[in-house]
Amino acid sequence: MNPIEKIELDGVKNIVVVASGKGGVGKSTVSSNLAISLARNGYKTALVDADIFGPSIPRMFGIENAQPEVTHLGDKEVMFPIEKYGVKIMSIGFFIKKNQGLIWRGPMAVNAIMQLFENTLWNDIDYMIIDFPPGTSDIQLTTVQKLNVTGAIIVTTPQEVALNDARKAASMFNNPDLNVPIWGVIENMAWFTPQPHPDEKYYIFGQGGGEMLAKELNTKLLGQIPLVAEVGDAAEKGLSVYNQSNPTVIEAFEKLTETITA
Numbered sequence: 661m662n663p664i665e666k667i668e669l670d671g672v673k674n675i676v677v678v679a680s681g682k683g684g685v686g687k688s689t690v691s692s693n694l695a696i697s698l699a700r701n702g703y704k705t706a707l708v709d710a711d712i713f714g715p716s717i718p719r720m721f722g723i724e725n726a727q728p729e730v731t732h733l734g735d736k737e738v739m740f741p742i743e744k745y746g747v748k749i750m751s752i753g754f755f756i757k758k759n760q761g762l763i764w765r766g767p768m769a770v771n772a773i774m775q776l777f778e779n780t781l782w783n784d785i786d787y788m789i790i791d792f793p794p795g796t797s798d799i800q801l802t803t804v805q806k807l808n809v810t811g812a813i814i815v816t817t818p819q820e821v822a823l824n825d826a827r828k829a830a831s832m833f834n835n836p837d838l839n840v841p842i843w844g845v846i847e848n849m850a851w852f853t854p855q856p857h858p859d860e861k862y863y864i865f866g867q868g869g870g871e872m873l874a875k876e877l878n879t880k881l882l883g884q885i886p887l888v889a890e891v892g893d894a895a896e897k898g899l900s901v902y903n904q905s906n907p908t909v910i911e912a913f914e915k916l917t918e919t920i921t922a
């Protein structure tokens with residue numbers, strides 16, 4: 661791998677990427693709620709939706725129709741991020757029409773993402789969370805090569821014990837040329853508790869997958885988030901886990917914020 665020139669994002673102190681081997685495991689749910697949790701705890705927080713082929717952050721924040729304002733900084737055109745729940749947000753979703761799938765080739769997608777990072781006025785950010793697309797395509801690789809990424813969080817569901825995809829994501833971060841510390845694993849949809857039986861846990865997708873992955877990657881299990889219908893409902897309505905009633909879910913995000921900022 662050739663050494664690639666790093667880009668400094670003005671005023672951004674820490675960059676945390678949220679990655680997974682496959683889609684639908686809860687990366688965007690974790691990214692959004694982690695960002696909201698950080699903001700609620702007093703940290704200046706940004707969230708970049710780098711899932712160029714399936715941006716879901718605008719919907720999860722209820723800002724599908726937001727249009728970032730453009731201004732000029734010298735001869736450079738720059739954008740203001742959209743702010744919601746105290747989080748400064750930028751997504752490729754702001755620039756494509758709903759239901760319009762992107763058929764860009766790798767280099768175009770990478771260019772678009774790099775513009776989101778470089779041409780946005782971030783201004784004084786403690787934590788920038790990046791919601792990655794699943795897998796290890798050009799977007800993840802270039803982002804990690806060009807930005808000074810502070811740490812990576814890997815999201816998995818318990819049944820993903822085949823681990824193969826997650827291993828690939830991890831090996832990208834562990835590549836000696838990139839060398840991004842993997843802070844740990846979040847196991848999402850870890851169990852289901854029926855409301856009338858709050859003391860029962862049903863491990864419908866299996867048990868121990870997150871722990872196993874963390875061990876194998878020589879890192880920590882940062883948290884387990886149960887499968888809760890209200891969590892999905894909140895996301896549909898542009899709300900966060902703080903707008904639903906399951907205390908375990910809220911505790912998981914509070915603990916994640918605490919661990920990350922420690």
Ligand SMILES: Nc1ncnc2c1ncn2[C@@H]1O[C@H](COP(=O)(O)OP(=O)(O)O)[C@@H](O)[C@H]1O
Pocket residue numbers: 680682683684685686687688689690716848849885886887888889890891892893895896
């Ligand atoms: N813990 C959970 N409980 C219930 N629904 C969840 C949970 N985590 C994610 N979901 C839902 O599952 C779907 C996929 O999650 P998402 O965060 O979009 O995954 P990814 O970004 O990895 O593709 C979404 O509809 C989301 O609302």
Ligand SMILES: [Mg+2]
Pocket residue numbers: 687688689711714716791
């Ligand atoms: Mg997503």
